[in-house]
Amino acid sequence: MSGYLIVAGEASGDYYAARVAERLQDFNPEFLCGLGGEALAAAGVSIWENPLDRSTFGVQGALTNMFSLISLARRTARRAGEEGIKKALLVDTSGFNMYLGSLLRRRGIDVLHYIPPGVWFWGRWRARFLARRGIRVATIFPREADIYRDYGVETHYVGHPLAGELSPPENKEENLVAVLPGSRKQELKDILPIMAAAVKILRKKRPELRFVLARAPGLDDALFQPAREAEIDIVPGKTREITGRAFLALAASGTVTLEAALLGTPAVIVYRTDSLTYWLGRRMARVDAIGLPNLVLGERFLPELIQKDLTAESLSEAAIDILEPARYNEVRQKLARVQAMLDREDTPGRVAELVATGRGEQ
Numbered sequence: 001m002s003g004y005l006i007v008a009g010e011a012s013g014d015y016y017a018a019r020v021a022e023r024l025q026d027f028n029p030e031f032l033c034g035l036g037g038e039a040l041a042a043a044g045v046s047i048w049e050n051p052l053d054r055s056t057f058g059v060q061g062a063l064t065n066m067f068s069l070i071s072l073a074r075r076t077a078r079r080a081g082e083e084g085i086k087k088a089l090l091v092d093t094s095g096f097n098m099y100l101g102s103l104l105r106r107r108g109i110d111v112l113h114y115i116p117p118g119v120w121f122w123g124r125w126r127a128r129f130l131a132r133r134g135i136r137v138a139t140i141f142p143r144e145a146d147i148y149r150d151y152g153v154e155t156h157y158v159g160h161p162l163a164g165e166l167s168p169p170e171n172k173e174e175n176l177v178a179v180l181p182g183s184r185k186q187e188l189k190d191i192l193p194i195m196a197a198a199v200k201i202l203r204k205k206r207p208e209l210r211f212v213l214a215r216a217p218g219l220d221d222a223l224f225q226p227a228r229e230a231e232i233d234i235v236p237g238k239t240r241e242i243t244g245r246a247f248l249a250l251a252a253s254g255t256v257t258l259e260a261a262l263l264g265t266p267a268v269i270v271y272r273t274d275s276l277t278y279w280l281g282r283r284m285a286r287v288d289a290i291g292l293p294n295l296v297l298g299e300r301f302l303p304e305l306i307q308k309d310l311t312a313e314s315l316s317e318a319a320i321d322i323l324e325p326a327r328y329n330e331v332r333q334k335l336a337r338v339q340a341m342l343d344r345e346d347t348p349g350r351v352a353e354l355v356a357t358g359r360g361e362q
Contacts, residue, residue, distance in 0.1 A: 018036075178246035272310060
C-alpha cells in the first residue's frame with residue numbers, strides 16, 4: 001500500500017480532484033493527502049493547506065500572489081518527501097502545479113497532471129517543460145492531447161469529466177435566456193453592466209424573452225445592481241439547472257460555456273479582462289477563438305465578443321441572430337458533436353487508474 005498526494009488550487013479543480021479521489025479508494029491507498037478545499041476533504045483527503053482562497057486571475061493577480069505560492073509549493077514538496085509519497089495527482093492550476101510538479105519530480109515522485117497547462121492558446125513551451133521533467137498528463141480535450149504527444153509528453157486522453165455528467169434535457173423552456181456573467185468579482189464589474197444594457201435592448205426587440213441570472217455564491221450583493229435595474233430575475237446558484245432549461249445563454253468565457261454546450265444550449269460568448277492580460281494574450285495566441293466549444297470543434301460556430309467588440313448593441317444583435325430558426329438548429333447540431341467528442345466512459349476512474357497503476361489508454 002502507499003499514499004497519494006492530490007493537489008487542487010481552485011474550486012473547479014477541487015471538484016474534479018474529489019471525483020478522482022473517490023475512485024482512488026478502489027486501489028486501497030494507505031492514505032490520501034494534499035492541498036484542496038471542501039470537496040477533497042469530503043472525499044477523504046487529509047488537507048495540509050487550503051489554497052483556494054489564494055486563487056489568482058490574470059497576469060496582475062498572479063504577480064501579486066507569486067511569492068506566497070512559491071513558498072506553498074516548496075512546503076508541499078518538502079512534506080511530500082518527508083511523508084514518503086511516491087505518486088502525485090496535480091489538477092489544473094497550471095502555473096503553480098507546473099512548479100510544484102518539477103519539485104516533486106526532483107524527489108523521485110511520479111507525477112500525473114490532470115487537466116494540464118493549456119497549450120492551445122499559447123505556451124507550447126509548457127509541453128516541453130513537462131516532457132523534460134517526465135511529468136505525465138491526462139488531458140480532457142483531444143486536440144490538446146495531440147499537441148502534448150507531438151512534444152514527447154506521455155499523454156492520456158481521458159475525456160472531459162463534465163461530458164459524463166451533463167446532457168441536454170428533453171425539453172427547453174422556450175424564450176428563457178440564461179445570463180451568466182461569471183463567478184469572479186472583476187468579471188461582474190466588467191461584464192454584467194453590458195449584459196444588463198443588452199437585455200434592455202432585447203426586451204424592446206423581443207418582448208417575449210425572459211431573462212434569469214444564475215448568481216454565483218460568495219459575491220457582494222452590490223455587484224448585481226445592474227441586473228436588478230434591468231429587471232433580470234436573479235437566482236442564487238442553480239447555474240446548471242438554469243443553463244439546461246434555457247433556450248439561449250449570454251455567457252462569460254470559461255467552463256460555463258462548455259457546460260452550456262453539453263446541456264445543448266446555444267450561447268453568445270463574451271469576455272473582458274485587464275489590459276495587460278489581454279495584450280499578452282493577443283501577442284502569444286495561436287488560435288483565433290477563446291470559447292471552449294469553438295476550440296473543441298475547431299471552428300467559431302458560437303459568436304464571440306471580446307474586449308472592445310463587446311457592447312450592448314453587439315451582444316443584442318448576436319443574440320437575435322442566433323435565435324433565427326435555421327441558425328439555431330445548425331448550432332444545436334454542432335453542440336451535439338461537442339458532446340460526442342468529449343464523452344468517454346468514467347473519466348474519474350480512468351484518471352484514478354493512471355495514478356495508481358501508471359497504466360491507461362493513450
